[in-house]
Amino acid sequence: MMQESGTEATxxxxxxxxxxxxMEGGSREGRPKSATxxxxxxxxxxxxFQQHQVARQILLQQQQQQSQSHQLQSQQNTGRKSPKPNxxxxxLQVPVSVAMMTPQVITPQQMQQILQQQVLSPQxxxxLLQQQQxxxLQQQQLQEFYKKQQEQLHLQLLQQQQQQQHAGGxxxxxxxxxxxxxxxxxxxxxxxxxxxxxxNLQRQGLLTIQPGQTGLPLHSLTQGMIPAELQQLWKxxxxxxxxEEHNNSSNNGHRGLDLSSPAPPKNPLLNQxxxxxxxxxxxxRETSTLEEPxxxxxxxxxxxxxxxxxxEAVFEDFQSxxxxxxxxxxxxxxSTAQCRVQMQVVQQLELQLAKxxxxxQAMMTHLHVKSTExxxxxxxxxxxxxxxxxxxxxxxxxxxxxxxxxxTPTAPLTPLSQTHSVITANSLHSVGPMRRRxxxxxxxxxxxxxxxxxxxxxxxxxxxxxxYASLIRQAILESxxxxxxxxxxxxxxxxxxxxxRRNAATWKNAVRHNLSLHKCFVRVENVKGAVWTVDEIExxxxxxxxxxxxxxxxxxxxxxxxxxPTLSAAFQASMAExxxxxxxxxxxxxxxxxxLANAIREEMNGAMDHGNSNGSDSSPGRSxxxxxxxxxxxxxxxxxxxxEGPLSLVTxxxxxxxxxxxxxxxxxxxxxxxx
DNA sequence: CAACGGCTAAACATCC
DNA sequence: TGGATGTTTAGCCGTT
Numbered sequence: 001m002m003q004e005s006g007t008e009a010t011x012x013x014x015x016x017x018x019x020x021x022x023m024e025g026g027s028r029e030g031r032p033k034s035a036t037x038x039x040x041x042x043x044x045x046x047x048x049f050q051q052h053q054v055a056r057q058i059l060l061q062q063q064q065q066q067s068q069s070h071q072l073q074s075q076q077n078t079g080r081k082s083p084k085p086n087x088x089x090x091x092l093q094v095p096v097s098v099a100m101m102t103p104q105v106i107t108p109q110q111m112q113q114i115l116q117q118q119v120l121s122p123q124x125x126x127x128l129l130q131q132q133q134x135x136x137l138q139q140q141q142l143q144e145f146y147k148k149q150q151e152q153l154h155l156q157l158l159q160q161q162q163q164q165q166h167a168g169g170x171x172x173x174x175x176x177x178x179x180x181x182x183x184x185x186x187x188x189x190x191x192x193x194x195x196x197x198x199x200n201l202q203r204q205g206l207l208t209i210q211p212g213q214t215g216l217p218l219h220s221l222t223q224g225m226i227p228a229e230l231q232q233l234w235k236x237x238x239x240x241x242x243x244e245e246h247n248n249s250s251n252n253g254h255r256g257l258d259l260s261s262p263a264p265p266k267n268p269l270l271n272q273x274x275x276x277x278x279x280x281x282x283x284x285r286e287t288s289t290l291e292e293p294x295x296x297x298x299x300x301x302x303x304x305x306x307x308x309x310x311x312e313a314v315f316e317d318f319q320s321x322x323x324x325x326x327x328x329x330x331x332x333x334x335s336t337a338q339c340r341v342q343m344q345v346v347q348q349l350e351l352q353l354a355k356x357x358x359x360x361q362a363m364m365t366h367l368h369v370k371s372t373e374x375x376x377x378x379x380x381x382x383x384x385x386x387x388x389x390x391x392x393x394x395x396x397x398x399x400x401x402x403x404x405x406x407x408t409p410t411a412p413l414t415p416l417s418q419t420h421s422v423i424t425a426n427s428l429h430s431v432g433p434m435r436r437r438x439x440x441x442x443x444x445x446x447x448x449x450x451x452x453x454x455x456x457x458x459x460x461x462x463x464x465x466x467x468y469a470s471l472i473r474q475a476i477l478e479s480x481x482x483x484x485x486x487x488x489x490x491x492x493x494x495x496x497x498x499x500x501r502r503n504a505a506t507w508k509n510a511v512r513h514n515l516s517l518h519k520c521f522v523r524v525e526n527v528k529g530a531v532w533t534v535d536e537i538e539x540x541x542x543x544x545x546x547x548x549x550x551x552x553x554x555x556x557x558x559x560x561x562x563x564x565p566t567l568s569a570a571f572q573a574s575m576a577e578x579x580x581x582x583x584x585x586x587x588x589x590x591x592x593x594x595x596l597a598n599a600i601r602e603e604m605n606g607a608m609d610h611g612n613s614n615g616s617d618s619s620p621g622r623s624x625x626x627x628x629x630x631x632x633x634x635x636x637x638x639x640x641x642x643x644e645g646p647l648s649l650v651t652x653x654x655x656x657x658x659x660x661x662x663x664x665x666x667x668x669x670x671x672x673x674x675x
Numbered sequence: 676c677a678a679c680g681g682c683t684a685a686a687c688a689t690c691c
Numbered sequence: 692t693g694g695a696t697g698t699t700t701a702g703c704c705g706t707t
Contacts, residue, residue: 486696516698
């Protein structure tokens with residue numbers, strides 16, 4: 001736990017220089033008293049959140065699939081087709097993934113080449129193209145989602161490691177175990193998504209699976225089918241009529257369920273074990289024999305519709321479908337070509353899944369190896385932050401270059417990233433030296449996003465993109481009493497940010513410096529000593545200049561919503577009250593909405609604060625005279641009315657907007673900010 | 676280029 | 692006496 005002093009001493013040349021300032025001692029960890037419950041993120045929360053997200057993703061996938069399968073016409077390109085700016089799908093279609101996936105998928109041209117070797121009608125070509133494009137989209141989404149899952153896994157791993165390092169307390173064990181549970185759940189979810197994707201494919205008739213091989217796709221696809229097996233599959237498909245005699249019962253419509261609620265997420269280790277050695281064949285046989293009795297379920301027949309690629313013929317009964325299958329999809333050139341295409345598609349999917357599987361295995365292996373590396377943190381970010389802190393944190397210079405590392409300083413706050421702070425890879429934009437100081441124009445407090453990115457900052461050794469003043473303010477406002485002692489502020493810093501677990505001498509000095517320097521921090525004599533409170537007025541006074549950069553934008557946003565520049569405090573308060581729902585909505589919605597909402601709140605707040613600071617505020621609740629406050633609290637230190645009154649009112653008015661203060665919007669404009 | 680804000684370092688004072 | 696806590700100053704840097 002107290003290793004920070006050691007690390008910082010060795011790490012920081014400057015820290016060692018001023019020998020007199022080795023002040024951290026052991027007091028910091030001594031009393032985690034005012035641990036704000038709202039800040040803590042338990043593993044259970046994490047798990048819950050992830051489950052929710054997975055469910056959402058799956059839902060999105062299904063929606064997209066449905067819409068795409070019907071809408072996709074001769075669109076050559078994927079991605080950016082959604083005309084609506086707030087289309088949720090947009091959030092999933094990230095340029096990066098497009099770039100990554102496109103070469104792995106059969107291009108329409110390729111497919112045309114393939115198909116034109118056969119004798120195919122234009123309609124058939126068209127249909128196949130549509131199928132192919134739908135698949136490409138799905139692959140993109142899948143890729144995207146896998147990425148996110150892996151990022152989450154990574155974060156969890158980090159968190160776990162860090163907790164093993166730092167916490168060491170009794171509760172750490174529980175947390176670790178809980179996280180392990182969450183991690184297991186994560187694995188489960190990845191598998192479920194795989195299966196879901198397979199199911200989707202199957203429903204579209206893009207993937208042919210024999211009824212008795214329900215377990216096949218999961219395994220075979222994840223380890224790559226050898227050509228022989230593809231041949232075998234092909235044979236089985238083409239000779240389906242032979243098999244059908246064995247499967248002659250009901251259950252045609254819910255074949256998919258066999259996949260979606262599959263042989264439940266076996267032990268991931270088991271699964272991966274099977275993937276590592278070549279035991280697939282036997283496994284396959286096992287499952288196939290087990291599930292052979294699944295009657296009447298034909299992979300090409302579902303919901304009364306023929307699932308052959310490009311064929312959506314409807315049949316009342318299974319027999320007629322079989323007849324159709326034998327007649328229309330017999331072994332001819334066309335079917336052969338279609339199957340070839342399908343094979344390539346499957347191969348591509350296999351490759352992709354194999355890669356992801358491999359990665360997952362590596363992660364698990366790493367986890368089980370007991371994490372020999374104590375500091376396996378996403379360092380590339382550190383490189384970024386160390387640009388500004390090059391003087392104080394030179395040890396961070398050698399960053400591990402983990403390109404796929406999900407974490408980026410900007411990421412958690414960029415509107416580009418998914419709102420759930422699953423930092424997407426595309427948020428790794430501009431991995432260059434930080435030019436701008438991270439927080440100059442944004443000395444607003446931590447946004448509520450921090451709660452989502454909390455885990456990130458708690459575990460990643462990344463400097464938070466907030467000024468000391470903002471952080472201090474956040475710490476104070478998060479406390480139940482809206483006041484903290486210096487030591488408690490220290491604790492908050494170390495608790496919330498991994499970055500502040502080292503170089504204590506530096507940042508603590510900075511904290512003290514900021515507390516003394518800024519008028520917005522009011523020192524209040526308490527019974528036990530002195531506590532620090534926030535004078536919101538003073539704090540907000542500094543803001544107007546910060547947003548001067550985009551006055552036109554501010555006005556545009558405000559007027560576009562019908563909000564005048566002069567907003568009453570009451571409205572501000574109501575805004576604050578509605579903040580959480582609003583934000584939540586925006587979060588679930590598109591990033592665009594999210595950033596917009598935050599930008600609006602930020603700018604509006606800035607404007608209003610400006611007015612307030614000029615004394616034009618008529619709000620009765622706002623009477624936080626710093627001096628008076630100071631005095632009154634001195635007399636009645638524990639009387640809530642004295643400090644709670646003004647402060648709580650201020651906080652009510654500012655709570656959300658301020659917490660919402662986002663650097664996002666402007667960052668997005670020129671997002672070299674963090675990197 | 677100057678003003679400004681933020682960060683870091685450091686000296687110093689005070690209190691426990 | 693030493694550490695924690697505050698205050699203040701100075702210098703640097705990036706942005707405006």
